Amino acid sequence: MKNMPVKYILMAAALMLPLFLFLQHVFAKEEQKYAYITFDDGPTLNTPQIVETLEQYGARATFFVLEERIVRYPDFIKKIHHAKNAIGLHGVSHSEAIYYTPTSPLEEMEKANKALESVLGKRSSLVRVPFGSAYRLTKKQAEILESSGYKIWDWNVDPRDSVGQIIPERVMANLRRDLKRCKGDAVILLHDRKSTAKLLPQILQCLKEEGYTMLPLPEKGKPLNQLRG
Numbered sequence: 001m002k003n004m005p006v007k008y009i010l011m012a013a014a015l016m017l018p019l020f021l022f023l024q025h026v027f028a029k030e031e032q033k034y035a036y037i038t039f040d041d042g043p044t045l046n047t048p049q050i051v052e053t054l055e056q057y058g059a060r061a062t063f064f065v066l067e068e069r070i071v072r073y074p075d076f077i078k079k080i081h082h083a084k085n086a087i088g089l090h091g092v093s094h095s096e097a098i099y100y101t102p103t104s105p106l107e108e109m110e111k112a113n114k115a116l117e118s119v120l121g122k123r124s125s126l127v128r129v130p131f132g133s134a135y136r137l138t139k140k141q142a143e144i145l146e147s148s149g150y151k152i153w154d155w156n157v158d159p160r161d162s163v164g165q166i167i168p169e170r171v172m173a174n175l176r177r178d179l180k181r182c183k184g185d186a187v188i189l190l191h192d193r194k195s196t197a198k199l200l201p202q203i204l205q206c207l208k209e210e211g212y213t214m215l216p217l218p219e220k221g222k223p224l225n226q227l228r229g
């Protein structure tokens with residue numbers, strides 16, 4: 001009789017173990033954080049290095065590319081794609097011209113998509129308008145893009161890697177500041193620049209240490225953007 005409680009405790013412990021492991025698994029999953037790194041304005045001569053660095057860190061990202069550069073660097077587009085990164089469209093003009101008429105954003109994205117299709121045999125539904133949707137994209141323009149199946153993506157982390165004189169320490173500080181501010185997943189704005197390519201190992205190391213898994217943007221679901229209503 002005296003040994004019975006010990007036996008029951010052991011039995012209970014044995015029964016609880018799977019439950020404990022299950023709960024640990026559930027909570028570990030809840031803590032999973034995702035970083036969606038995006039590179040705008042490419043591809044450029046820096047893109048191959050960026051793709052290789054991403055691979056070294058087991059990270060994947062999204063490249064919002066311009067029509068003229070798709071045509072100029074088809075091999076870089078293929079390299080991005082073969083490393084399992086996503087490709088989104090950034091239009092043609094990269095200027096105010098994209099905002100001139102209700103249909104001009106759609107027309108630019110369609111033109112860029114045709115160029116992409118001729119290189120990859122595949123279109124994209126991901127778009128980022130120049131300077132972000134909060135800048136000048138009208139409700140009507142957004143509706144026309146969306147009704148054509150496009151997902152408009154902005155960002156919630158801006159390390160400012162292409163503004164003014166680039167000081168690596170400042171870019172890293174901006175990154176850390178915005179990561180702290182953003183709740184949930186991070187959509188990070190970067191550019192296919194030489195200074196960014198050079199700093200990328202540090203950026204990826206930081207994201208790893210903060211516990212982020214780095215994935216390409218999903219084609220399905222609600223995109224993060226500044227559109228109202």
Ligand SMILES: [Zn+2]
Binds near residue numbers: 130131
């Ligand atoms: Zn841009």
